[in-house]
Amino acid sequence: MIAKLISFSLRNRFIVLLISxxxxxxxxxxxxxxxxxxxxxxxxxxxxxxxxxxGRSPQIIEDQITYPLxxxxxxxxxxxxxxxxxxxxxxxxxxIFEDETDVYWARERVLERLSSISNMLxxxxxxxxxxxxxxxxxxxxxxxxAPGMDLGEQRALQDxxxxxxxxxxxxxxxxxxxxxxxxxxxxxxxxxxxxYYKLSVPQVIQSIRANNNEAGGRKFELSDxxxxxxxxxxxxxxxxxxxxxxxxxxxxxxRVRDVASxxxxxxxxxxxxxxxxxxxxxxxxxxxxxxxxADEVIDNVKAKMEEVAKGLPKGVKxxxxxxxxxxxxxxxxxxxxxxxxxxxxASVIVFLFLFHWRSALVILIQLPLSVxxxxxxxxxxxxSSNIMSLTxxxxxxxVIVDDAIVMVENAYRHLADAQKGKxxxxxx
Numbered sequence: 001m002i003a004k005l006i007s008f009s010l011r012n013r014f015i016v017l018l019i020s021x022x023x024x025x026x027x028x029x030x031x032x033x034x035x036x037x038x039x040x041x042x043x044x045x046x047x048x049x050x051x052x053x054x055g056r057s058p059q060i061i062e063d064q065i066t067y068p069l070x071x072x073x074x075x076x077x078x079x080x081x082x083x084x085x086x087x088x089x090x091x092x093x094x095x096i097f098e099d100e101t102d103v104y105w106a107r108e109r110v111l112e113r114l115s116s117i118s119n120m121l122x123x124x125x126x127x128x129x130x131x132x133x134x135x136x137x138x139x140x141x142x143x144x145x146a147p148g149m150d151l152g153e154q155r156a157l158q159d160x161x162x163x164x165x166x167x168x169x170x171x172x173x174x175x176x177x178x179x180x181x182x183x184x185x186x187x188x189x190x191x192x193x194x195x196y197y198k199l200s201v202p203q204v205i206q207s208i209r210a211n212n213n214e215a216g217g218r219k220f221e222l223s224d225x226x227x228x229x230x231x232x233x234x235x236x237x238x239x240x241x242x243x244x245x246x247x248x249x250x251x252x253x254x255r256v257r258d259v260a261s262x263x264x265x266x267x268x269x270x271x272x273x274x275x276x277x278x279x280x281x282x283x284x285x286x287x288x289x290x291x292x293x294a295d296e297v298i299d300n301v302k303a304k305m306e307e308v309a310k311g312l313p314k315g316v317k318x319x320x321x322x323x324x325x326x327x328x329x330x331x332x333x334x335x336x337x338x339x340x341x342x343x344x345x346a347s348v349i350v351f352l353f354l355f356h357w358r359s360a361l362v363i364l365i366q367l368p369l370s371v372x373x374x375x376x377x378x379x380x381x382x383x384s385s386n387i388m389s390l391t392x393x394x395x396x397x398x399v400i401v402d403d404a405i406v407m408v409e410n411a412y413r414h415l416a417d418a419q420k421g422k423x424x425x426x427x428x
Contacts, residue, residue, distance in 0.1 A: 020369060027372020034375055035384035036295040038327035041136050045101055047110045048130030049073070049093035053122065062086040064122055069093050072117045076109050093127075103132060103290050131174035133287040139294050140301055141322035143179070143275055143283035147315060152266060154282035155180030157316070163284060165308040171297035173289040179273035180282035181266025185241060193259040199246055204256065207246045211235065238262045275321065283321070293384075298325045335390040339371060339397060346401040359408045363401065370400050 009016045051065050066084040070093060074082050078101045083094040097106045107129060114127050121127070131137075144162070146154050155177065163175045187208070189201060217229030235241055242257035256262065275281040288297050305318050346367070351360040374393055375385075383389055 020365075023376070024369050024372050027369070027375050030375040030379045031372070034379055035291075035293040036328055036332065037136075037384045037386045038294070038324050038331055039136055040384070040386045040388045041134050043135040045097045045099055045103060045106065047095045047097070047103075047106050049095065049110065049114065049127050050130055051091040051093075051121075051125060051127040052089060053091070053125050054089040056089055058086045058088055061089070061091050065091040065125060065127075066093065068117065068120045069114075069127065072120070073110065073113055076113060078106070107132065131287050132290050133173040134290055137173065137288040137290070138285050138322075139288045139298055139324045140286040140320065141283065142286075142305070143273075143281040143319045143321055145317050145319045146282075146313070149313070149316065151180040151280055151282060152183050155182055157312070158282050158284060161311065162308055165311075166284070166286060166301060166304055169297070169300045169304045171289050171292035172286055172301065174287040176285040176287060178283060178285065179280060181269070183264060184267050185235075185238060185262060186265045187241065187256065187260050187262050189260045197247070197249060197254050197259060199254065199259060204246055204259065207244055208235075208241065208256070211244045238264055281319075283319075291382075295325060295328050298323065298328075331387050331390055332385065335385075335394055338394045339367065342367065342397045342401055346405065349405070356412060359412055362408055363404050366404050367397060367400060371397070 049069060053061060053065060066086045070082050070084040073093060073095055076095065078098045080096045080098060085092040095110055111129060144154050144158060158177050163177055166172060166175045189204065194200065211233060212235045213233050215231045215233065220227045220229055241262045242255065244256045245253040246256060247254045272280050286301055288294055309318060346363045351357060371393060378385065378389060
């Protein structure tokens with residue numbers, strides 16, 4: 001078989017060169033379109049279900065949320081196993097699917113099952129799906145460099161402006177905010193005053209909820225002019241909350257300020273984010289969507305940052321604290337340098353041993369062609385250019401060089417022996 005293939009190649013050199021040129025062009029295109037990342041994604045094909053029920057102990061979370069979800073999600077098609085984790089106020093369910101399962105098909109199946117088991121959970125508890133990313137999807141971390149701005153204002157700027165701007169970038173699954181304070185109105189009730197006015201905590205909560213609402217009216221026409229009637233009732237300050245009436249005692253309204261204190265404060269935090277020991281900072285983590293090109297997504301996020309920065313307050317700017325593109329570029333440059341060095345070294349060795357430039361040219365042509373075909377296969381199997389795959393290509397170059405040297409030297413020796421035999425026959 002090999003002899004026939006070699007014979008065919010020698011008789012049809014133009015066809016062989018044409019096929020080689022086509023493969024090389026296809027390989028160059030594959031190099032340009034191949035997904036680039038620093039590390040391979042070896043994470044499991046999973047869908048995360050997150051449920052929050054603040055104020056409850058881990059045992060209550062386990063009994064009323066984690067256990068019902070785990071038992072009902074186990075029957076999904078193509079599911080390998082389901083893991084559950086309960087902690088204070090939160091539940092995490094990890095649904096692990098088969099490796100060949102499409103991740104978005106899996107998310108649809110989980111979402112369908114969640115809609116049917118929501119009535120088994122406590123009132124007001126709503127499970128949500130995690131981002132369609134992986135464990136290595138954290139491609140860029142940034143903080144806001146905002147001198148003179150307090151942490152609460154920085155977090156509000158991050159949550160209500162920066163986050164929404166960066167989430168629109170193609171390939172970004174989520175922008176997770178961290179640090180600072182999430183502003184909220186905090187109402188501290190006085191039990192003695194509640195007892196004095198004969199009020200309960202649910203009454204206070206219901207009164208505040210009922211007064212934080214907007215009601216629509218109808219269209220009123222007067223003199224051929226239409227007027228839209230509505231009432232604006234959303235609470236906008238601590239003073240408005242303090243003036244809400246809870247009940248009436250002898251024609252005198254009992255207001256929130258009579259039984260509680262209202263203040264603007266931050267949500268309770270489980271930790272802080274410190275930047276280089278210089279104090280707290282506020283920022284975000286850009287999570288890449290499953291199967292995207294990390295290098296391309298990072299470039300798009302940086303371009304979007306420049307656009308978002310135009311709308312930031314004066315003196316506020318982005319500070320990138322982690323950027324995977326540096327490691328990606330170093331990995332790509334490493335394989336380029338390795339390829340060039342091995343091509344040159346192999347060609348010089350062949351030339352020194354054989355003193356034949358055409359033999360060295362065979363090595364120079366074979367190496368880039370082999371690497372190009374390798375990238376065609378990487379694209380075909382959906383493998384990105386990362387440290388693992390590029391290292392494999394670099395190691396395989398050595399094997400290709402060894403084979404080429406042996407084959408070229410063997411062919412050169414046989415041709416030389418044949419030439420000597422022909423000369424000896426002519427002399428005879």
